Amino acid sequence: MAVSPQNIADIRKDYQLAALDEKTVGDDPFAFFHKWFAEAQISHADEVNAMALATVNAMGIPHARIVLLKGLDEKGFVFFTNYNSVKGQDISENPNVSLVFFWKELERQVCIEGVAEKVSAEESDAYFASRPEGSRLGAWASPQSQLIPGRAVLDENYNKYQQEFGSDIPRPLHWGGYRVIPTQIEFWQGRSSRMHDRIFFTLDADGSWQKNRLAP
Numbered sequence: 001m002a003v004s005p006q007n008i009a010d011i012r013k014d015y016q017l018a019a020l021d022e023k024t025v026g027d028d029p030f031a032f033f034h035k036w037f038a039e040a041q042i043s044h045a046d047e048v049n050a051m052a053l054a055t056v057n058a059m060g061i062p063h064a065r066i067v068l069l070k071g072l073d074e075k076g077f078v079f080f081t082n083y084n085s086v087k088g089q090d091i092s093e094n095p096n097v098s099l100v101f102f103w104k105e106l107e108r109q110v111c112i113e114g115v116a117e118k119v120s121a122e123e124s125d126a127y128f129a130s131r132p133e134g135s136r137l138g139a140w141a142s143p144q145s146q147l148i149p150g151r152a153v154l155d156e157n158y159n160k161y162q163q164e165f166g167s168d169i170p171r172p173l174h175w176g177g178y179r180v181i182p183t184q185i186e187f188w189q190g191r192s193s194r195m196h197d198r199i200f201f202t203l204d205a206d207g208s209w210q211k212n213r214l215a216p
C-alpha cells in the first residue's frame with residue numbers, strides 16, 4: 001500500500017520539554033551558550049555544531065547555508081570555509097551576519113547576530129593541520145561556489161593535488177576561518193501552545209550585556 005505523506009499544514013508539534021527564565025540564563029550569554037551546547041551534546045543532538053549562517057551582499061541580497069562551529073572563545077564563534085565562496089564574497093562586502101542553531105531534541109534555538117572577521121593565519125593553519133588528509137585536499141580541489149562543468153573536474157583536481165603534495169598538504173590561502181563577534185544572542189526554548197520563552201541579550205556600548213525577554 002502506498003504511504004500517503006502528511007499534509008504539510010497538518011504537521012505540528014507542541015513543545016513541552018522545558019522552560020527558560022531570566023534567572024536560569026544568568027548574565028553571561030557566552031557561559032549560557034556553553035551550558036546549552038554541552039546539554040545538546042549530552043542529548044545526542046546530531047551535528048550539534050551545525051549552524052545556519054546568513055550573509056547579505058552589497059546589493060542587500062541574503063544567502064543562508066549551514067556551516068560547522070569549530071571554535072568558541074570569549075570573542076566569538078568560529079567557522080572555516082573558502083574565502084572565495086559566496087559567503088566569503090558577501091562578508092567582504094558586508095560583515096554583518098547571523099547564525100542560528102536548532103537543537104530539536106531539546107526544543108531549543110539560539111539566534112546570534114554579529115560581525116564576521118577573518119581569524120589569524122596562524123589560527124587557520126592550526127585548524128587546517130588538524131583536518132583529515134582528504135578534507136585538506138578537498139580544500140584545494142573545490143573552487144567552492146563556482147560553476148563547474150561536472151563532477152569529473154573535482155576528481156581530476158583532487159588527484160592532481162594529491163600527486164603534487166603527497167601527504168604534506170599546506171593550507172590554501174583562500175581557505176580559512178571567520179570569527180563572528182556577537183552583538184545579539186537570543187535563547188529560545190519551545191513551550192506549549194506556542195507560548196515560547198525567549199531571552200534576548202544585546203551588547204551595550206560599554207561592552208556589557210543587556211538581558212530582556214521577547215514575546216514569542
Ligand SMILES: Cc1cc2nc3c(=O)[nH]c(=O)nc-3n(C[C@H](O)[C@H](O)[C@H](O)COP(=O)(O)O)c2cc1C
Nearest residue numbers: 050063065066067068080081082085086087088145
Ligand atoms: C551539515 C553541514 C555542514 C557544513 N559545514 C560547512 C563548513 O563548515 N564550511 C563550509 O564552507 N561549508 C560547509 N557546508 C556546506 C555549505 O552549506 C555550503 O554549501 C558551502 O559552504 C557553499 O556556500 P556558499 O556558496 O553560500 O558560500 C556544510 C553543509 C552542511 C549540510
